[in-house]
Every structure is written in structure tokens, then in C-alpha cells.
Amino acid sequence: MASSPLEKRTTMISAGRLPSSRLHEMSSSRPFVHQVDVVFPFDHELQVAFSELETDYYTSRAPLAEIYESLRIYGQQSGLASDAQVASTGTFLPDAWSCREGSIILNAGKETFESLGLPGHKILAQMPGAPEQHLINVSLDTPSVNVRSNDFILDSITRWDRSREGSGEGQWDFAFHISHPEKGTGPLSLSRTRHHKVKPSIRNLQNVHIPTSALPPRPNPRPTSTRRGGHRDLSHGEKTTGTDDNDALEDWNERACELFEWIGMVNIDAQRLHANDRVDPYVAVYSGPGPSTVGDMMHIRWHGFLIPQFVQRILDTATTFLSSQMATRPTVPLIGLTIHGSTGVPVLTPPRVPRLEGEDTVSIILALEGTNDPMTNRSANSGDETDLNGSWVVLESIGKWDSRFG
Amino acid sequence: MNSSMTIYQTAILQDDKHTPSTSTSATATHVKYTSAEPFTPKFVKDHLTTKSSRAQALYDERVRRRQLGLARRNQNRGANAMKKVKRGVVKREKMSRREAAEMGMWRLREEEARWDAFVPLHRLWLGYMSELLGLVESDDAQAQAQAQTPPAMKTAMPMAAGMHAKLVKADFHGSIMTVRRSKNAALVGASGIVVQETENTFKVVTRKDKLKVLPKQGSVFAFAVPLYSTESSRADSASASAVAAARSGTNSGTNSRGDDDTREAAAAARTVLDGPHIEFELYGNQFCFRAADRAGRKFKHKETIEL
Numbered sequence: 110m111a112s113s114p115l116e117k118r119t120t121m122i123s124a125g126r127l128p129s130s131r132l133h134e135m136s137s138s139r140p141f142v143h144q145v146d147v148v149f150p151f152d153h154e155l156q157v158a159f160s161e162l163e164t165d166y167y168t169s170r171a172p173l174a175e176i177y178e179s180l181r182i183y184g185q186q187s188g189l190a191s192d193a194q195v196a197s198t199g200t201f202l203p204d205a206w207s208c209r210e211g212s213i214i215l216n217a218g219k220e221t222f223e224s225l226g227l228p229g230h231k232i233l234a235q236m237p238g239a240p241e242q243h244l245i246n247v248s249l250d251t252p253s254v255n256v257r258s259n260d261f262i263l264d265s266i267t268r269w270d271r272s273r274e275g276s277g278e279g280q281w282d283f284a285f286h287i288s289h290p291e292k293g294t295g296p297l298s299l300s301r302t303r304h305h306k307v308k309p310s311i312r313n314l315q316n317v318h319i320p321t322s323a324l325p326p327r328p329n330p331r332p333t334s335t336r337r338g339g340h341r342d343l344s345h346g347e348k349t350t351g352t353d354d355n356d357a358l359e360d361w362n363e364r365a366c367e368l369f370e371w372i373g374m375v376n377i378d379a380q381r382l383h384a385n386d387r388v389d390p391y392v393a394v395y396s397g398p399g400p401s402t403v404g405d406m407m408h409i410r411w412h413g414f415l416i417p418q419f420v421q422r423i424l425d426t427a428t429t430f431l432s433s434q435m436a437t438r439p440t441v442p443l444i445g446l447t448i449h450g451s452t453g454v455p456v457l458t459p460p461r462v463p464r465l466e467g468e469d470t471v472s473i474i475l476a477l478e479g480t481n482d483p484m485t486n487r488s489a490n491s492g493d494e495t496d497l498n499g500s501w502v503v504l505e506s507i508g509k510w511d512s513r514f515g
Numbered sequence: 516m517n518s519s520m521t522i523y524q525t526a527i528l529q530d531d532k533h534t535p536s537t538s539t540s541a542t543a544t545h546v547k548y549t550s551a552e553p554f555t556p557k558f559v560k561d562h563l564t565t566k567s568s569r570a571q572a573l574y575d576e577r578v579r580r581r582q583l584g585l586a587r588r589n590q591n592r593g594a595n596a597m598k599k600v601k602r603g604v605v606k607r608e609k610m611s612r613r614e615a616a617e618m619g620m621w622r623l624r625e626e627e628a629r630w631d632a633f634v635p636l637h638r639l640w641l642g643y644m645s646e647l648l649g650l651v652e653s654d655d656a657q658a659q660a661q662a663q664t665p666p667a668m669k670t671a672m673p674m675a676a677g678m679h680a681k682l683v684k685a686d687f688h689g690s691i692m693t694v695r696r697s698k699n700a701a702l703v704g705a706s707g708i709v710v711q712e713t714e715n716t717f718k719v720v721t722r723k724d725k726l727k728v729l730p731k732q733g734s735v736f737a738f739a740v741p742l743y744s745t746e747s748s749r750a751d752s753a754s755a756s757a758v759a760a761a762r763s764g765t766n767s768g769t770n771s772r773g774d775d776d777t778r779e780a781a782a783a784a785r786t787v788l789d790g791p792h793i794e795f796e797l798y799g800n801q802f803c804f805r806a807a808d809r810a811g812r813k814f815k816h817k818e819t820i821e822l
Binding site for chain 2: 220222223224225226227228229261264265
């Protein structure tokens, strides 16, 4: 059976120093996450800190009209319309929906949108090959003048539910998280939902190759046009060494790719990382980023319906630990985080086509700079303090029909 | 009269046949003709060389029943009339579209756009549909249903498949048209009685007494036809109203009169959607024709008719 060719991916890499507001915005840019992986060299204190991070969510099945009414009632009663985080988990795309920050986002296919009668806009009109889909934003609060009344919205959604019943798709499977589950009514009530507890799953990888040096600061490439009209001003003593800077950037990019690949290998517990791996080169050829040392790695995974606040807690735990190491001897030179976004859930911005086989992954490397070999310096130079700075590198990867990067 | 008699007498004297005798007597023979036996028929028949038995038939065929045109017919009058029309001398009988728009022929004033004012038109359309589709009477259908025989049930339910060809050419003025699907989200759900159908639009009056223009392009409409014939129900309602009117002249109770009026008003306001009906979908993209053009048009089968 011939395998389908890999679809085109778009990646963006960015770097900076800690602390950074960019990392605080990372979780909010991906509101629906279904998995977070954290890898780091073994450290008991950090392991305990991550082990304490738990969350929960609920799943249920109901018509969308009932869900809509329940969300409106929940928002009115609790006064926290933006507290609820709900998303459909069905597989009958492109019809999908999500709810966050007090509004429901409906993603409707061509026929569904033509029969709904709710105003929306076509997404990705310029994307070749993308099926026609429309995004509809319905506020749970009192609608504005230009928006249809709640009765009309309810009638439209009820018609949608009826058509799904007729086509065999049935009711909607959805997952949600609310701060006050006792105030949920209808399909959001505790009696009609199934509770799921998200606990970290911890895995210890022994005797694996661990890179000893992280990434240096990212070199800035020499701009090709610094002045208007394309003229370069050399009065400030700039040296015309553009080629060297571009080479340094290229080397830096290569190093970054190796590190991210290594983090991915740790996430899947690849055998190639083991120190005693003796694989036939005909089967696989892989060499980790060097220089490296052999040690133990921890892999912690959270899987489920994860809200942005919980993802941010994981990120803050990692950055806080690294920051605490700057004043003392570092034991963990780097921490790798991988956030897997739910691509089958529609979001308002940036618009994208909900796809089950899509990709929306963020890989983050948090590292300490200022030391070449923190793993050897730990035992040899005991008591000495090093001048350390925290840095971060983020690699974002998205699939096709996603306008996150334009 | 004396001159005509003189002529007759002169003709007879000159005719040898009628000369009673060959002698040249000085006395003339007088023959009298009356209106019951005039001169001309007898003269013609007597002078025919054929047999006397056929003389009467020949006279009737060739003389008596022959029509003679008194006025000369102008054979070039049609061509001359067309030339005059082309020159613009003769005014067209048909009003142009611009003239109709300027005069507001098809404009409905706001106070005229009332739902209840067009319900009678809708009732007329129901009767038209009943006749066009050959719907059965509801009493017959119920009787057949009570018979509880499968063939009877099938005959009571009209064959919807055979209605399509007739509905495509039918007139929809008076029908209740609803937008089921549309590329324009604002049109979905719009419904009303069709008061005018143009090539590209349906003009409807909604239940809220609003005149709406529904473009045919990019929309899928839905309309309903009654399941049973409404002809008998209209007759019944008419007779019921007549009986009620007669009673009202003799009945002294005002409450019962009010109840009858209310029932009559409710019956008169019933639409096709208030009773058993069959609903059809109409794809507007394929229906962009005038009603008059659609009557004679042949609709070809298409692979897809999506919006």
C-alpha cells in the first residue's frame, strides 16, 4: 500500500532570553491543547514539581442547542462567561465548534452554512484546494444590534442538530472545562458528564546520550538593505562580512534542528538514544547532537483536554526552576517542552481549516547559557558559581491550510 | 309597383314559351307573380337546358346560396399596418417596462402589503394546485383509508414523482415560498406569499406584512402543495358562510354569531401549512425564467444542481 506523501509543513523558529513575555503568550496562542511533553535530565526536585501539576476535564454528548443554552445559563449565573472552555471532539469535519472567552465559534461546511442562516465569513479563501468553510462567531452574551436574536440563533442551531440526526451523525461529542462544575446545567451538569483526571505520566530513560551544550545566542543575519533605496552606509565601521554572519546563522539553525530532533526522539523513547545502542547502519543512521554525555532523562507527559492556564503553569514551573538555578549550581542545563495543539478544533484567529490529521506543534528549549559543560562542571567545580543566563528557543510547526504565519 | 308589373308583363309577352297562343291577337296575356312565387327563380329554372328535375338543385346551388362580396377587400392592409408600427406611427398595445416602472404598475404600497390581504390569493392557488395535480378529495381519501386496503391507501396518497413535471411549468403566484438554503445568510428562513414572480426574483409578502424580494440565484426554496384537494373545502366554507349569513338574519344571539365569524375567519386564514401537505424544494439557480417562458420550456436533466 503506497503511503501518502508528507504534506508541506511550515516552521518558524525564534529565540530570546529569559524572562520573556513571549513565553507567557505561548499558551494563549494555542487555546486547545491535547498533549504536553516535558523532557529534562534527571532531577528529583524538578520531577516533584512537575508531578504536582494536575488538572481535569469533562466529556459528554448532547445536541448543540442544549449546550448553547447551558453555556448561556452558566455564564449568567457564575458571571464568568469567559471561564468555560468547550470544544467538539467529533470526527465529522468540517462541521465543528468551540467555545471560549464568552463566544461560540462555529465552523460550518458549505451546505451547513447555507442552511444555518447565521452571518459568518469564509476562511482561507485564497488557500488552493481547501474545502469551502465558514466561521461563525456567536456571542453568549446579549447579542449586538447587527446579530440575530438568541431565538433565531437557537432555531438555526436546532435545525443543524436535526439535520445531523437525519444524516446519521447524531449528537455532538464534546469536552469541556469549567471552574465551577457544580453550577453546570443540562449537558454541563455533573450528572450527565464524565469526569476525567489528567495526571502526569512519568518515564525514566536511563543511559541515554544527553547533549552537554545548548544553543548559543542566535546570530543576527546581516540585512541586505539597511537604507532606503538599497544603499548601505559604511560610515559606522561595519565590516563587509555578510557571508560569515550568514554562515553562523546557518550553523545555528543546524544546531537547533539537531536539538529539536533529539527532543523529539526522547519524547518517543527512541532506541537510537541509548548508549548501548548498536544498530546496523544499514537500518538506521542517527547521531545525536554533540558533545554529549550519558545520563538519565525524565519524560513527563500530560494528555487530555488541557486548558491554556494549565499549560502556562507547566511552562512557568520550568522557567521558574531554571531561574532558580542561575543563582546556584545548575543541575539541569536544559528543559525541552513540546505542546501539541488540537487541530480539529476551530479557532477564530488565526483562521485555519480544522483537520484531524493537521499539525500545530510548539517545541520549546529552555537552557542556561554561560557554561560549556554544566554536566562536568557540577562535580569538578563544586562550590564555584558560574555566570548563567537563561535563554529560550521556540520552534513552531504548522500544517497546511493554517494561516498562523500568513 | 305598376312599373315592375309592367316589366314582368313585357317579359312574358316576349317569351314564346309563355305565350299562351301563337296567334297574334291584339290582347296581351297578363301573368301575375307573387312574393311566394317570384319571377327570377322561375325564369332561371325555365331557361336551364338541363332536365327540370335538376333545375331546382342547380338554382339553389349556383344562384340562391351564392355569396357576392359587395366591398373590395384591401389585400395589402397587413403589410401597411406593420410598416406603420415600425415607423412608430401606430402606438403599441403593450406597455414597455420603463413605462410600467414609471407608472408604478408593479409597485406595492406599504399599506397594501398585508398578509391577510393575500391569503385569498393563496387559497386560489391551492385550488389551482388541486386541479393541476389532480388531488383527491379528502372525504374520498378518508373513506379509502378506512377501507384499510393497501391499494386504497396508495391511491389516496398522490404520486409526488409525477407532480414534478407539472410543477415546473406551474404558476407560483399565491404560493408560500420559503428560503431553505442560500449563499446569503440573511435570506435563510424568509417566507411569504408570492405576489410577483420575475425572471430572477420572487416578491413575497411575509406574515409581518413586509414586502421582501428574494433573488432566485444562489438560493434553494421550499413550497408546499396540499395533500388533498381544497376545492370541496372551499365550497364547504362558502356554503357555511352563506348559511351563517342566513342565520345571522334570524338569530338573535350575538355570541354564537361572533363564534361563527371567528371560525370563518380562522378557516379563511388557513394556509397550506396548516393542513396535510407535501413539501418540495426548488433550486433557484435553475429556475431563473419568467413564468410565461417557463410554461413552454423543456428542462434538461443535469448532473448536479448545487448552489
